[in-house]
């Protein structure tokens with residue numbers, strides 16, 4: 100008998116049990132919270148060199164460190180790939196609504212596939228985990244999952260029960276409402292237009308799950324993320340909350356083009372989502388009306404307004420871009436339908452993870468040394484077809500070792516790095532995300548601020564790189 104095939108765990112009290120064998124997991128059934136953790140643990144044990152297992156924590160209003168949901172569950176994350184300077188960080192979040200269970204199972208299955216694929220030398224798995232760091236959280240609401248499965252209560256495994264956490268709060272309405280803030284700032288025209296939660300205190304008085312995820316978002320330098328829901332088939336992008344004077348209207352963010360491309364990266368990999376003929380019954384599919392979502396994507400506010408959601412919090416509080424994906428028509432399908440959901444979404448999952456390599460990345464130095472975390476700001480202007488320069492009013496800042504990552508659509512851009520005490524430096528780039536995807540890397544664009552004495556000191560005119568010759572008229 101090969102012990103690696105029949106690996107055993109010897110528990111501290113001496114009992115011997117068969118560990119989860121990740122080659123033999125039954126995917127045509129749902130996995131409870133204990134099984135979810137066991138699978139993550141088994142993947143970690145099988146692929147120890149490329150994975151790490153951790154759970155989220157936060158500090159409550161009394162300053163105590165906490166790591167549990169109201170029912171005593173933990174929010175477990177399995178990370179693939181190592182943390183290295185310049186390597187983009189990506190996250191999947193599933194099961195935020197406890198009764199929307201497809202994402203939870205897809206993330207689990209993805210974890211197993213990445214591990215086994217990597218071990219078997221699959222080039223796609225090797226590129227996915229070798230060129231980015233992927234954080235997989237199958238369940239953000241394990242309490243809600245338990246409530247959805249409570250056999251003593253009516254409504255078990257239905258479309259309604261278990262959506263909220265154990266305190267009956269919808270976690271996707273529990274984040275700080277930064278949309279309202281950005282709409283006020285836009286009206287005032289003052290800014291800032293990003294990183295609107297930078298003055299937060301360490302202590303959090305929201306739901307434990309929300310506090311843990313907020314801290315996770317704010318302390319990691321995530322580039323891209325998706326929040327997996329169920330009950331429809333669409334990839335939804337910011338803003339989620341309607342502008343005060345325009346209910347039900349499309350509410351574009353400064354990165355609207357980019358968000359559409361990110362949402363399309365997902366939907367185009369899922370024919371059942373992308374093709375209007377396959378609408379869910381709730382959207383008219385049953386009586387032959389077409390899917391209302393063209394190409395399987397929608398602006399959040401245009402669909403229905405959500406205030407205090409997680410998606411827009413990511414965008415407005417951090418460097419992370421997040422979309423919300425409705426994976427399929429049923430929130431809680433029977434277990435035997437899960438393999439079909441996997442087949443429908445598998446390519447979309449790969450497409451979306453690969454999009455973490457869109458745009459540009461690089462290192463910002465100041466007088467020869469990498470700038471500190473958050474110390475340099477990257478601003479971007481898009482060059483339109485008529486040559487006009489259009490600012491994108493959403494900046495990213497540097498993470499550890501002075502590295503930044505800025506997702507961009509295809510086309511020409513003007514990029515400027517700014518840090519206090521140095522003249523800003525501007526470069527021009529032409530983005531071709533197809534080339535990026537072939538290389539499994541965003542285009543490298545480094546900035547050296549205060550490289551000479553003439554560029555040192557506040558208020559110095561910006562230095563325009565030769566890459567902008569013929570692109571920018573002087574002073575633009």
Ligand SMILES: [Zn+2]
Nearest residue numbers: 196199328329
């Ligand atoms: Zn949901």
